[in-house]
Amino acid sequence: MTPLRIWYVAAQRLCNLDCPYCVSVGSWSKSRRYDWEAPADRDAFAEIVSWIGARPFEVSLRLGSLGEPFASPFFLQQAAWLTRRPNVRFVELLSNAALLQRRLPTMESTANLGKLSLWLTWHRTQMSMEKFIAAAEFAQRAYGCFVVVNALLFSSGDIDDLQRLSDAADQAGLRFNLDLGYDPYAPSRTSSATEPTRTVPAIRDHGSATQVIDAVSAAGGDPELTRVTLLSLKSPKGRPCRSGHDYLFIDIHGNAYRCSRYSTLDRDCYGNVLDPDFDLRLRPQTWAPCDAAGSCCNKEDFLNLKAAADLYQRDVPSLGWTDA
Numbered sequence: 001m002t003p004l005r006i007w008y009v010a011a012q013r014l015c016n017l018d019c020p021y022c023v024s025v026g027s028w029s030k031s032r033r034y035d036w037e038a039p040a041d042r043d044a045f046a047e048i049v050s051w052i053g054a055r056p057f058e059v060s061l062r063l064g065s066l067g068e069p070f071a072s073p074f075f076l077q078q079a080a081w082l083t084r085r086p087n088v089r090f091v092e093l094l095s096n097a098a099l100l101q102r103r104l105p106t107m108e109s110t111a112n113l114g115k116l117s118l119w120l121t122w123h124r125t126q127m128s129m130e131k132f133i134a135a136a137e138f139a140q141r142a143y144g145c146f147v148v149v150n151a152l153l154f155s156s157g158d159i160d161d162l163q164r165l166s167d168a169a170d171q172a173g174l175r176f177n178l179d180l181g182y183d184p185y186a187p188s189r190t191s192s193a194t195e196p197t198r199t200v201p202a203i204r205d206h207g208s209a210t211q212v213i214d215a216v217s218a219a220g221g222d223p224e225l226t227r228v229t230l231l232s233l234k235s236p237k238g239r240p241c242r243s244g245h246d247y248l249f250i251d252i253h254g255n256a257y258r259c260s261r262y263s264t265l266d267r268d269c270y271g272n273v274l275d276p277d278f279d280l281r282l283r284p285q286t287w288a289p290c291d292a293a294g295s296c297c298n299k300e301d302f303l304n305l306k307a308a309a310d311l312y313q314r315d316v317p318s319l320g321w322t323d324a
């Protein structure tokens with residue numbers, strides 16, 4: 001059996017930064033004050049982690065949260081435990097990198113850091129590029145983590161900084177990825193096929209999707225990846241997609257879906273992994289048509305589209321790195 005790729009978003013909320021475009025808003029918001037909104041959230045997290053670590057097959061895991069995982073000792077403790085589970089191929093954390101140099105050494109005795117994958121996003125108004133690159137390099141060099149330096153394009157004013165980051169990553173021997181930033185207040189549940197303009201500020205700023213693709217190229221990003229991003233935002237419906245075959249999304253409550261878009265739409269839930277009678281039944285066929293009208297906006301999800309098959313290699317220890 002091919003390893004099951006799981007994207008699980010836990011209810012951990014504490015974050016040490018305050019990015020103006022943070023998408024953790026509303027009932028799924030990050031917090032400057034508390035790590036878990038309720039003790040039940042933390043308990044559910046521990047139980048879902050146990051469920052993942054007990055699967056009788058290989059799992060590749062992107063362990064997301066609503067905040068900054070390195071701000072949460074309990075979250076890191078559970079992530080460390082997962083890296084030592086024989087069925088877990090890797091644990092990928094999404095981080096702003098600000099606390100890496102302080103917290104990674106504390107995990108050394110409890111984690112297999114060689115199985116830790118770090119998707120590090122630079123938030124340029126919150127942290128200097130030099131400090132960010134130094135933290136990413138430290139994680140890769142000192143602990144052998146699989147590290148991706150990530151950045152977001154919101155407007156034409158970002159391009160100079162993104163080029164500098166791309167160059168700095170290159171010089172430090174770090175992988176570089178550029179994604180489109182999203183408007184956190186764009187409607188998602190009711191979105192239609194015209195949504196990319198509403199969702200992607202860079203389209204509004206540059207004037208057209210074509211110009212955004214050119215801007216991504218100029219900033220060191222991948223135009224093909226950007227094309228697939230825009231396609232999945234606009235018109236995934238009817239397109240063959242392998243989510244639900246060897247890919248699964250688990251929400252903060254433990255509900256399992258084919259992908260996060262199906263979760264937002266609350267469509268075809270497989271059940272809850274915390275239910276003692278839960279029996280995960282994935283689709284044996286690799287491909288099945290998508291039935292969402294639009295707004296497949298998360299990369300973990302849309303890299304499962306057949307249209308993205310040439311971009312994503314399934315054995316890479318990340319649910320977002322394309323190396324295209």
Ligand code: SF4
Nearest residue numbers: 015017019022067096
């Ligand atoms: S680091 Fe991430 S979670 Fe924290 S405020 Fe910035 S975007 Fe939000």
Ligand code: SF4
Nearest residue numbers: 241259261290296301
């Ligand atoms: S294209 Fe996106 S929304 Fe549709 S099934 Fe695949 S991952 Fe889900």
